[in-house]
Amino acid sequence: MNNVAAVELVNVTKTFGSVVANKNVNMDVRKGEILAILGENGSGKTTLMNMLSGIYHPDEGQIYIDGKEAVISSPKDAFAYKIGMIHQHFKLVDVFTAAENIVLGIDDGKFDPKGISKKVEEISARYGFEIDPTKKIYEMAVSEKQTVEIVKVLYRGADILILDEPTAVLTPQETRKLFAVLRQMREDGKAVIIITHKLHEVLSISDRVAILRKGEHIATVNTAETDETELTELMVGQKVALNIERDEPQGSVxxxxxxxxxxxxxxxxxxxxxxxxxxxxxxxxxxxxxxxxxxxxxxxxxxxxxxxxxxxxxxxxxxxxxxxxxxxxxxxxxxxxxxxxxxxxxxxxxxxxxxxxxxxxxxxxxxxxxxxxxxxxxxxxxxxxxxxxxxxxxxxxxxxxxxxxxxxxxxxxxxxxxxxxxxxxxxxxxxxxxxxxxxxxxxxxxxxxxxxxxxxxxxxxxxxxxxxxxxxxxxxxxxxxxxxxxxxxxxxxxxxxxxxxxxxxxxxxxxxxxx
Amino acid sequence: MFEFLSQFIQRSILQGTALLFGSTGEIITEKSGNLNLGIPGIMYMGGICGVIGGFFYQNAAGRSINPVLAILIPLLASLLGSLAASLIYSFLTITLKANQNVTGLALTTFGVGFGNFFGGSLIKLVDSDVPSIALTKIAKVYKTTLPFAEKLADSENIFGKILYWFCQTFLSYGFMVYLAVIIALVAAMVLKKTRVGLHLRAVGENPATADAAGINVTAYKYFATCIGGMIAGLGGLYYVIDYANGVWSNNGFGDRGWLAIALVIFAVWKPNLAILGSYLFGGLYILFNYIDGASMQVIPLLKMLPYVVTIIVLIVVSMRKKKENQPPASLGLSYFREER
Missing domain, CATH: 3.40.50.300 (P-loop containing nucleotide triphosphate hydrolases)
Structure with missing residues (x-):
């Protein structure tokens, strides 16, 4: 891990009508690290990441990529800055094949399905995916769709990957596979941002954790120096009793x-x-x-x-x-x-x-x-x-x-x-x-x-x-x-x-x- | 028998070509997720604008008609008219995100009225005895057939007869009949085999995905709707100048625009299937002429046949549940980007 910031956010603010989704967020992601973003529902994690991927545009503040100020006003701009986001709700066209989805929006001259399939297989082999480029999305299981999403951003040569709650729909085995892939990407020098609710996943995969609460950036801590209790406290702002009450069943029939x-x-x-x-x-x-x-x-x-x-x-x-x-x-x-x-x-x-x-x-x-x-x-x-x-x-x-x-x-x-x-x-x-x-x-x-x-x-x-x-x-x-x-x-x-x-x-x- | 079949096929093709323009245009439009029910109106506008252009050129040129100008002026006028109509629809539904059905129906009402208004004005202008205007000279240019077709058909032996039959059936049309087929084939190719087609289909299936992939959704929607409208408008031009021998009469185009929209479903959103479909529809549409003793009461029933066939296709397609044969997933929906 080195200390070069791949992305730096400075005083980023975004509002929707009267609702403040993000307020003066300052944080950074380094090359060759996995940063987890932790926060309750509605704490502005997804909105923040959508600003990096060009879906939303910040109202205030700057985004620096590789130390230079970047204006990301469309997803196309985000690709140009080598940012790729895997959304929680997959952005895939159901009736298209995996390969067609992967090349969607890319303009690199000739449209050549065979060449695309070959490149897809290369990427898959490199990071350990299994993917059939000719399979239609509607025939796929959820984890396969996610794989297509990840390959899609890698195909575009993304160096900064953002995953929005990637494990929410996966079985434990699939999650393990995904994490192995993410670690492989870290070794490759890519910056990986992962949004998740699950504390044990945060602790097992990330190098650092950034905590958001009600749209504000509370802290960024090194994963090695923290534990579940501290993270929960930072996230909710108050200690939550962990015991769920349970009465003895009365008069069961x-x-x-x-x-x-x-x-x-x-x-x-x-x-x-x-x-x-x-x-x-x-x-x-x-x-x-x-x-x-x-x-x-x-x-x-x-x-x-x-x-x-x-x-x-x-x-x-x-x-x-x-x-x-x-x-x-x-x-x-x-x-x-x-x-x-x-x-x-x-x-x-x-x-x-x-x-x-x-x-x-x-x-x-x-x-x-x-x-x-x-x-x-x-x-x-x-x-x-x-x-x-x-x-x-x-x-x-x-x-x-x-x-x-x-x-x-x-x-x-x-x-x-x-x-x-x-x-x-x-x-x-x-x-x-x-x-x-x-x-x-x-x-x-x-x-x-x-x-x-x-x-x-x-x-x-x-x-x-x-x-x-x-x-x-x-x-x-x-x-x-x-x-x-x-x-x-x-x-x-x-x-x-x-x-x-x-x-x-x-x-x-x-x-x-x-x- | 040969003679009869040849004549029937010929008339089906003549009848079907207007539908083919309309449905190819509508397919391209619908592939971008825009359900343009204004197509019947746009076809009317394409027709009348071509007539207006042709009318002024014919009057100005007098006796010496230049065939190139005689073709180009009505063609460009028609394209311009349907482009204007498509831009109205695009602006309302894409930029202002108005309801597509309402906008489309309004545009159809507007287009039919527009056609009849200017058609009526022109009729007044020439002070004609009959309620129609005739652009016979321009029609003649448009209907010029392939020169070698007739020469080929001259011989007397059996081979010559078959050739004659073939030429009569497939090569005896003005250029717009072939243009319609070429446009449909090119559209099918573009949709299926090119990057532009892939992007267009993505916009119609899932605009949010297309947007996230960096495709300019608004541009594609405008582009497809306008190109589609202009192609459909050519159907109106073809109908007046070629099919009706250059005679414009108010409401003459009838319900062919709706038939073109039904044809889109029949062809399961594939322009190449629309070619066969349009000729089939054309045949069904004129079938009553070939049934002896079809009375006034039966004719409307026979004219319903294309719609009946469309319903049967819908049923079959729905039962087979094949995803590829379904309409574009976001058909009829406006796309809002910042929606949460």
Missing amino acids: DRLTVSHVNCVSREGVKLLDDVSFTAKSGEILGIAGIAGSGQRELLEAIAGLQHLDGGEITYVNPKNGEVVNLRDKNPKQIKELGVRLSFVPEDRLGMGLVGNMDITDNMMLRSYRRGKSMFLDRKRPKNLADEIIKSLQVVTPGTSTPVRRLSGGNVQKVLVGREISSAPSVLMVAYPVRGLDINSSYTIYNLLNTQKRNGVAVIFVGEDLDVLMELCDRIMVIGSGRITGTVDGRSCTKEEIGYLMTKTEKAENEEGGKG
């Missing part, structure tokens, strides 16, 4: 029984394979597993949104003790029985909320059938919206702001808040804290605990094992559509869950090896 459920995809892949479990009232059942192991399908099956190829789902109505088979019901009837699903997908807005509608209208998506008048009752949804904004501290100019204009974390609060408000008897939440900062996450945990105390059967699909182990009464592990085990949340160990998560994966690898 069986609420929802899933037995031998099977589900096969259109391509003939088993999404759910003989899944059986029981969710009890007054407890939180955690579901752990590597992303895409069938969590989504399972929840959708219960909510009536997924076609089943076998098995039963029975529900005990808490009002009259009646046993109902949910397979005979449509999603609306299931919802009315009190089975609620709040799924936060990877893009956060895809399911459950309408981006162009305001918060009140989004509340009404669940209640518009109520009332006898031919006109809609807007008063109650508005009160509910106000309540959610207040209790969950949603940052918004008002209830009439389109949801699309809120930041990711706030969108999630609105989504989860709405489902909880309907007083369900079964509450299914998937990734409710995905991308949320620590404070907001705790707000969500408390909400779930309140529901549990009220006798609701809560099903919690999560990613973070520490949270699952502190929050849930029982943890069920799912792998490749199969339930690989159920453990007690109070007595289990992380290794135990990790083993169950990877168990089926190994089996699958062996099968893959044979085929």
